[in-house]
Amino acid sequence: MSQTVVTQTLPLKNFRVLGRERLAPRAPGRPVNLKLKDNILAAIAQVLVEEGYQGLTISRVARSAGVSTATVYRRWPTKQAMFFDAIRLWRDDLTPQIDTGSFAGDVDALIAARVRFLATPLGRTYGTLLGEAVHDQEFGQVLWETSVAPARAQMALFFERATRRGERVFCQDPDTVLDMLLSTIHFRAMNMLGREPMNPEKNVQEIQSLAHCLISC
Structure with missing residues (x-):
């Protein structure tokens, strides 16, 4: 068996499952920060791990990310569009x-x-x-x-x-x-x-x- 070396493994930076403390709900009307999309993508990962693709819904992701469903819909109009963006x-x-x-x-x-x-x-x-x-x-x-x-x-x-x-x-x-x-x-x-x-x-x-x-x- 040859000894393998990976010269650079690019980490799953934006799509890792974050702890609940990183997904704490934010108050309605709070200004969107630059990490909002990353937090939503992390929430997608969390839901996929916990409930699988069948359990992936925009409302479930919004709840996990601590944002409104409207916030998610503004970025992805459908569950499929949201999922496709995440798995890339x-x-x-x-x-x-x-x-x-x-x-x-x-x-x-x-x-x-x-x-x-x-x-x-x-x-x-x-x-x-x-x-x-x-x-x-x-x-x-x-x-x-x-x-x-x-x-x-x-x-x-x-x-x-x-x-x-x-x-x-x-x-x-x-x-x-x-x-x-x-x-x-x-x-x-x-x-x-x-x-x-x-x-x-x-x-x-x-x-x-x-x-x-x-x-x-």
């Missing part, structure tokens, strides 16, 4: 900036970052969203832009750097290999259809072993 902030946690100096190391680091994020309370909501994406084209497009497209671009960058270094990597198409890895990761994120909860360290090792088989010529 997952991109940096799902696909951090990585450069370990080798193709295998880069792939290992990408797998580890994604699995470990999906095993967090917030990341676990991702598995429940995959079914929604099948039935809702716009929903699916946002998940693609947030999760798959950045990973494909990153895999292409890994391949380009490896080629410049003169590394021998896999004989198959990079997108196909990535699709196979993401399919395995996302199946784990869905808790194997409810049969087995994620075990991040074990899952990382298993999927990294699969990756090593796929990228060997």
Whole structure:
């Protein structure tokens, strides 16, 4: 198993679950501060963790953020618009900036970052969203832009750097290999259809072993 190094993991700055003290209600009519949108996005994360996507409503988010529903509606006219804006902030946690100096190391680091994020309370909501994406084209497009497209671009960058270094990597198409890895990761994120909860360290090792088989010529 190669030793992986993530050179820069961009934290989920605006979309982390904050303590209740950070979401204290503010009095009606109080001037909006620059952190208001961040607080609402944090409230969205809080509601997703506590109640899942089905429990996500504008009124529930407003109550958690300590603002009026009108304040939320001014920024997002629908639940879906609010949710789409929020999950785009997952991109940096799902696909951090990585450069370990080798193709295998880069792939290992990408797998580890994604699995470990999906095993967090917030990341676990991702598995429940995959079914929604099948039935809702716009929903699916946002998940693609947030999760798959950045990973494909990153895999292409890994391949380009490896080629410049003169590394021998896999004989198959990079997108196909990535699709196979993401399919395995996302199946784990869905808790194997409810049969087995994620075990991040074990899952990382298993999927990294699969990756090593796929990228060997």
